[in-house]
Amino acid sequence: MPVPLLDLNRQNNALHAGLTAAFERVLRSGHFILGGEVDAFEKEAAAFLGAKHAIAVSSGTDAILVSLMALGIGPGDEVICPAFTFFATAGGIARVGATPVFAEVRADTFNLDPEDVARRITPRTKAIMPVHLFGQSAEMEPLAALAKAHGLALIEDTAQALGAKHRGRACGTFGEFGTYSFFPSKNLGGFGDGGLVVTSRDDLAEKVRLLRTHGAKPKYYHQRIGGNFRLDALQCALLRVKLPHLPAYSAARQRHAAHYGTELAAIAGLVLPCAAAHNDHIWNQYTLRVPGPGRRDALRAHLAKHGIGHEIYYPLSLHQQACFAHLPRVSLPVAESLAQEVLSIPIFPELTADEHSSVVDTIAQWSAAANPERA
Numbered sequence: 192m193p194v195p196l197l198d199l200n201r202q203n204n205a206l207h208a209g210l211t212a213a214f215e216r217v218l219r220s221g222h223f224i225l226g227g228e229v230d231a232f233e234k235e236a237a238a239f240l241g242a243k244h245a246i247a248v249s250s251g252t253d254a255i256l257v258s259l260m261a262l263g264i265g266p267g268d269e270v271i272c273p274a275f276t277f278f279a280t281a282g283g284i285a286r287v288g289a290t291p292v293f294a295e296v297r298a299d300t301f302n303l304d305p306e307d308v309a310r311r312i313t314p315r316t317k318a319i320m321p322v323h324l325f326g327q328s329a330e331m332e333p334l335a336a337l338a339k340a341h342g343l344a345l346i347e348d349t350a351q352a353l354g355a356k357h358r359g360r361a362c363g364t365f366g367e368f369g370t371y372s373f374f375p376s377k378n379l380g381g382f383g384d385g386g387l388v389v390t391s392r393d394d395l396a397e398k399v400r401l402l403r404t405h406g407a408k409p410k411y412y413h414q415r416i417g418g419n420f421r422l423d424a425l426q427c428a429l430l431r432v433k434l435p436h437l438p439a440y441s442a443a444r445q446r447h448a449a450h451y452g453t454e455l456a457a458i459a460g461l462v463l464p465c466a467a468a469h470n471d472h473i474w475n476q477y478t479l480r481v482p483g484p485g486r487r488d489a490l491r492a493h494l495a496k497h498g499i500g501h502e503i504y505y506p507l508s509l510h511q512q513a514c515f516a517h518l519p520r521v522s523l524p525v526a527e528s529l530a531q532e533v534l535s536i537p538i539f540p541e542l543t544a545d546e547h548s549s550v551v552d553t554i555a556q557w558s559a560a561a562n563p564e565r566a
């Protein structure tokens with residue numbers, strides 16, 4: 192039985208009446224930029240996260256960019272981020288003219304290795320940007336301690352972890368900024384691009400709001416050079432319909448992860464992802480490691496042949512990207528080997544029991560053929 196990696200329609204069809212009503216409300220209002228829907232969504236998102244300020248922005252990428260701009264990070268500054276993450280984390284750093292400094296990640300959680308971060312701090316370092324990759328929190332205590340000891344800002348790229356917690360506290364609320372994405376494949380998937388910036392500091396919230404509309408205050412009097420980083424009223428109205436369902440979506444993902452954890456454990460040749468006991472992991476992705484030369488690609492081909500959705504997040508670490516070839520060469524063996532070994536399989540909330548079995552059986556079939564001595 193073929194299984195998609197993600198099926199947005201199942202989730203959205205179930206909310207059809209509410210989404211249509213929200214659309215009609217905005218349509219009839221004739222008000223499409225900022226205003227009541229945006230304010231209401233920001234309040235609801237802030238309450239959900241336990242954050243003081245939430246500011247809706249145009250994308251997760253722009254959330255990172257505007258956070259760096261608000262902190263005044265620019266040319267000559269360095270920002271430490273993981274080498275194994277989506278490109279936007281480092282892209283934002285480079286776009287403000289600062290230098291991304293790539294740090295090693297941990298093989299067990301895929302997240303930033305605080306000990307390696309400590310080694311990469313220099314007098315030019317201005318910020319650390321952990322990523323809560325695949326829906327699990329990075330190790331926030333050591334990272335916050337490093338930031339504090341060296342006077343650095345902490346920007347949490349929480350694009351994949353809206354609703355995840357670390358020791359009971361929402362990811363994205365530890366540092367100066369938490370940045371989120373509503374790209375359709377994220378846990379709170381929107382209807383196009385969208386993002387959110389969260390902060391507990393009044394001064395930084397005000398700066399982000401200013402930068403979101405070209406640094407203008409009042410209108411047409413520009414205090415700073417910002418951008419158009421607004422999120423549409425329509426997008427906010429639709430996201431308001433979905434936000435209350437996010438805990439149920441995350442709980443469903445957790446159930447799927449628990450099932451995979453028991454059913455895939457018996458299969459030879461795989462390393463399963465783990466959730467640290469102090470983390471509330473929300474499984475934006477369920478990412479296997481398939482060690483051994485060519486073995487990940489062999490499993491990938493087997494899944495493709497049987498119509499099982501899968502993706503490689505990510506096939507090349509950031510320190511190895513062509514656009515960063517001008518930066519000093521670094522060797523980051525864990526990040527490099529993860530890029531060779533990872534394979535993400537379907538874990539969207541609406542996955543059925545039959546589909547789940549189909550994924551497990553197809554992987555088991557490959558393993559039995561690939562590891563006959565252990566079958």
Ligand SMILES: *Cc1c(COP(=O)(O)O)cnc(C)c1O
Pocket residue numbers: 250251252253276277279280322348350351371372373374384385386
């Ligand atoms: C998705 C993502 C982003 C960017 O979000 P967009 O809304 O697509 O711009 C940034 N960082 C990480 C880790 C992501 O997964």
